[in-house]
Amino acid sequence: MSARGKHFLGVGLEIAVPIALLVIWGVLSAGSKTYYFPPLTDIFTAFKDNWLFERVSSDVVPSLTRMFAGFGIAIVVGISAGLLFGLSRRARIAADPILEFLRAIPPPALLPFAILVFGVGNGMKIFIIALVCLWPILLNTIDGVNSVDPTLRETAYMYGIPWRDRIWGVMLPAASPQIFAGIRTSLSLALILMVISEMVASTNGIGYFVLQSQRTFAIPEMWSGIFLLGILGYVFNAGFGLIEKRVLRWHRGARASALG
Amino acid sequence: MAASARPRLPDWLLPWLSVLGVLVLFDVLPRIGVLPEAHFPPISKTLGTLFDQLSVSEFWNAVGDTVQGWALGLLVAAALAIPLGILIGSSGLLYRSVRGVIEFLRPIPSVALIPLAILIYGSGIKSVVFLAAFAAFWQLIVQVLYGVQDVDPVATDTARSFGLSRPQRLLRVTLPSSVPYIATGLRLASAVSLILTVTAELVIGSSGLGKEISQARSGGDVQLMYALIIATGVLGLVLNLVFVQAERRVLRWHPSQRRAAT
Amino acid sequence: MLRVEHLGKTYGEGDDAVEAIGDVDIEVAEKEFVCIVGPSGCGKTTLLKCMGGLLPPSSGQVHLRDQRIEGPPERMALVFQEYSRSLFPWLTVRQNVAFPLRRKKLDKSKAKELVENAVKSVDLTRFLDRYPWELSGGMQQRVAIARALAYEPDIMLMDEPFASVDAQTRADLEDLVLEISREYGVTVVFVTHDIDEAVYLSDRIVVLTPSPTTVQEVLEVELPQPRDQVETKEQQEFAQLRAHVWRSIKRKQEEKKPEAAAAGAAG
Numbered sequence: 127m128s129a130r131g132k133h134f135l136g137v138g139l140e141i142a143v144p145i146a147l148l149v150i151w152g153v154l155s156a157g158s159k160t161y162y163f164p165p166l167t168d169i170f171t172a173f174k175d176n177w178l179f180e181r182v183s184s185d186v187v188p189s190l191t192r193m194f195a196g197f198g199i200a201i202v203v204g205i206s207a208g209l210l211f212g213l214s215r216r217a218r219i220a221a222d223p224i225l226e227f228l229r230a231i232p233p234p235a236l237l238p239f240a241i242l243v244f245g246v247g248n249g250m251k252i253f254i255i256a257l258v259c260l261w262p263i264l265l266n267t268i269d270g271v272n273s274v275d276p277t278l279r280e281t282a283y284m285y286g287i288p289w290r291d292r293i294w295g296v297m298l299p300a301a302s303p304q305i306f307a308g309i310r311t312s313l314s315l316a317l318i319l320m321v322i323s324e325m326v327a328s329t330n331g332i333g334y335f336v337l338q339s340q341r342t343f344a345i346p347e348m349w350s351g352i353f354l355l356g357i358l359g360y361v362f363n364a365g366f367g368l369i370e371k372r373v374l375r376w377h378r379g380a381r382a383s384a385l386g
Numbered sequence: 387m388a389a390s391a392r393p394r395l396p397d398w399l400l401p402w403l404s405v406l407g408v409l410v411l412f413d414v415l416p417r418i419g420v421l422p423e424a425h426f427p428p429i430s431k432t433l434g435t436l437f438d439q440l441s442v443s444e445f446w447n448a449v450g451d452t453v454q455g456w457a458l459g460l461l462v463a464a465a466l467a468i469p470l471g472i473l474i475g476s477s478g479l480l481y482r483s484v485r486g487v488i489e490f491l492r493p494i495p496s497v498a499l500i501p502l503a504i505l506i507y508g509s510g511i512k513s514v515v516f517l518a519a520f521a522a523f524w525q526l527i528v529q530v531l532y533g534v535q536d537v538d539p540v541a542t543d544t545a546r547s548f549g550l551s552r553p554q555r556l557l558r559v560t561l562p563s564s565v566p567y568i569a570t571g572l573r574l575a576s577a578v579s580l581i582l583t584v585t586a587e588l589v590i591g592s593s594g595l596g597k598e599i600s601q602a603r604s605g606g607d608v609q610l611m612y613a614l615i616i617a618t619g620v621l622g623l624v625l626n627l628v629f630v631q632a633e634r635r636v637l638r639w640h641p642s643q644r645r646a647a648t
Numbered sequence: 649m650l651r652v653e654h655l656g657k658t659y660g661e662g663d664d665a666v667e668a669i670g671d672v673d674i675e676v677a678e679k680e681f682v683c684i685v686g687p688s689g690c691g692k693t694t695l696l697k698c699m700g701g702l703l704p705p706s707s708g709q710v711h712l713r714d715q716r717i718e719g720p721p722e723r724m725a726l727v728f729q730e731y732s733r734s735l736f737p738w739l740t741v742r743q744n745v746a747f748p749l750r751r752k753k754l755d756k757s758k759a760k761e762l763v764e765n766a767v768k769s770v771d772l773t774r775f776l777d778r779y780p781w782e783l784s785g786g787m788q789q790r791v792a793i794a795r796a797l798a799y800e801p802d803i804m805l806m807d808e809p810f811a812s813v814d815a816q817t818r819a820d821l822e823d824l825v826l827e828i829s830r831e832y833g834v835t836v837v838f839v840t841h842d843i844d845e846a847v848y849l850s851d852r853i854v855v856l857t858p859s860p861t862t863v864q865e866v867l868e869v870e871l872p873q874p875r876d877q878v879e880t881k882e883q884q885e886f887a888q889l890r891a892h893v894w895r896s897i898k899r900k901q902e903e904k905k906p907e908a909a910a911a912g913a914a915g
Contacts, residue, residue: 340501
């Protein structure tokens with residue numbers, strides 16, 4: 127087979143296989159009497175009834191608002207603090223054991239702490255999402271700033287670039303590949319913590335809905351919520367991938383030319 | 387850039403000083419009322435509680451349960467992801483067929499499956515292992531696939547020219563050269579497995595540190611809650627160190643490994 | 649215009665101390681083209697960084713027009729050897745060349761003019777809006793030179809700028825630097841380990857000893873201007889100077905460190 131043919135076959139398979147699996151699921155579950163696995167058509171119906179667009183304003187919007195508020199705070203704080211630690215070697219050495227320890231705590235273990243201090247409202251959820259998302263961004267920023275090529279630093283210093291431009295024009299762009307890697311990790315953490323925090327203490331939100339559906343034995347509804355979370359995870363990931371691809375275009379180009 | 391002339395603290399002292407500083411700060415601030423003591427007990431009291439816990443059998447049972455959930459989750463994930471990853475990764479056609487599926491399933495937050503786990507497995511260890519294994523599986527298989535894709539084609543061709551059969555090539559060439567990636571994958575998967583174990587304990591109420599933390603809070607025993615959070619952190623730290631060390635050992639002979647984002 | 653007095657640089661302290669530069673005196677006149685040559689690892693780059701105010705000297709001082717250098721002076725530009733690492737990969741050629749002008753707070757049209765003229769001088773106008781990594785190594789180094797020119801320096805320090813380009817490109821770049829240094833009336837201090845290059849470019853050559861570095865000798869180069877890759881290199885004086893510098897470096901190297909010299913010759 128030609129390379130071109132192979133390529134098309136590959137792309138075709140990539141699209142066809144997931145669809146085929148979904149169809150198989152649909153066929154196998156049709157008329158299913160198994161309690162946990164309702165017919166796929168029932169799940170679709172529940173999905174349409176709940177998420178198009180009945181519960182968008184009551185559950186989806188509050189969920190995503192909390193998620194992106196926490197995520198946004200983590201980005202701003204993580205990058206700023208990361209710059210600070212990244213630029214000062216001694217601050218980095220001093221902070222290292224504390225950062226390592228805080229990072230090692232499994233995020234959900236901090237949830238009771240957040241509830242204790244902030245109660246069960248939005249503040250708690252935003253706090254816990256921000257706190258957990260902070261570490262990957264912070265540590266990656268430190269790493270990125272720290273490993274900026276010394277020649278670039280010296281070039282900026284030699285030409286007397288004002289410190290503000292040195293931060294915005296040199297340090298941040300040079301560290302951006304690592305910063306983006308950290309943000310990518312945090313994005314999936316944000317979604318996870320959003321769900322957990324809503325499962326543990328909430329009266330609305332997607333996580334609350336999913337767990338509540340299970341408790342009230344509304345199984346197709348539960349599945350529809352799982353589907354929605356899956357779709358959201360996929361969409362956020364893909365959307366972030368597009369942004370990253372655009373912003374870091376120079377990085378891929380530079381690396382490709384360095385390897386070539 | 388100018389060298390400073392005044393005497394400075396030596397570098398090795400800095401981490402100790404900062405740890406000491408944080409401890410003192412969180413001991414003094416609650417005592418003088420800057421932080422509310424009801425929410426932030428002085429750290430010396432918390433550490434005292436933690437020390438007392440070390441001789442309490444329930445504490446060790448909880449640690450044991452959490453470690454069990456973590457280990458079984460990781461084990462199941464590894465038993466599935468490593469062979470599957472190698473199999474899928476070494477066949478171009480198979481890889482293309484499932485890539486779309488993996489890309490679609492991977493970003494699904496595994497915590498979304500908590501209700502399903504409760505439905506099927508109840509609130510015991512089975513649920514914990516299911517969730518931990520599910521989450522760890524994706525971390526691991528992605529790394530295994532990277533590793534298999536990264537095998538030097540020259541090595542494969544050489545093996546082929548020596549007449550090694552396909553299974554032999556998998557065993558002799560593909561597996562060894564993807565070992566560093568598998569090591570990285572195991573480290574990431576270990577962290578995720580622990581996170582999901584604690585989550586399950588917290589949300590579902592399976593026995594373990596997560597459940598104890600949650601109960602300490604609802605019972606109003608704030609010192610115990612902090613002590614257990616610290617204990618969980620130490621557990622996370624220890625597990626991470628073990629895997630970082632193991633990874634370093636494996637990486638020593640493999641320079642091509644890229645830094646993995648954690 | 650540039651005066652280096654009793655410059656010394658020691659890295660580390662106590663028992664770990666390594667003396668990179670012993671005691672160096674150099675004077676560079678206005679609009680002069682001075683090459684600094686020496687054996688590999690003789691602290692040329694360290695010396696240049698001290699001159700540029702990037703490294704504080706351990707002893708002695710550097711003056712630029714009677715002003716002591718304590719940080720990078722405004723009228724000075726530096727071109728690094730590692731062009732691929734000193735250009736900002738996220739900026740286009742135009743943005744790279746314009747970047748240092750931020751210090752000068754020029755108005756937009758003036759800055760644009762400086763950038764475009766500088767890029768024109770190195771003959772890269774067609775590539776203004778390309779990224780550095782889309783260009784060849786020699787072109788990238790020309791961007792770095794354009795960036796230095798746009799900065800309107802009175803003095804330009806160049807640290808083995810052509811060490812990592814191929815021979816033909818190198819010859820072209822040498823001529824380019826000679827031409828623009830005259831055109832812009834800029835003083836050049838050029839570090840190289842290539843003796844041919846030093847003789848071809850210089851008004852004066854400073855030969856350094858192995859580390860801890862001192863000045864071994866200073867040679868006037870009285871080859872006619874403008875230089876030409878073929879004609880200049882055909883002249884007997886060129887060959888003599890070349891041989892002289894060569895022997896000077898070799899002799900000193902063998903006196904100081906026989907084993908290092910052997911290793912250097914093998915490498």
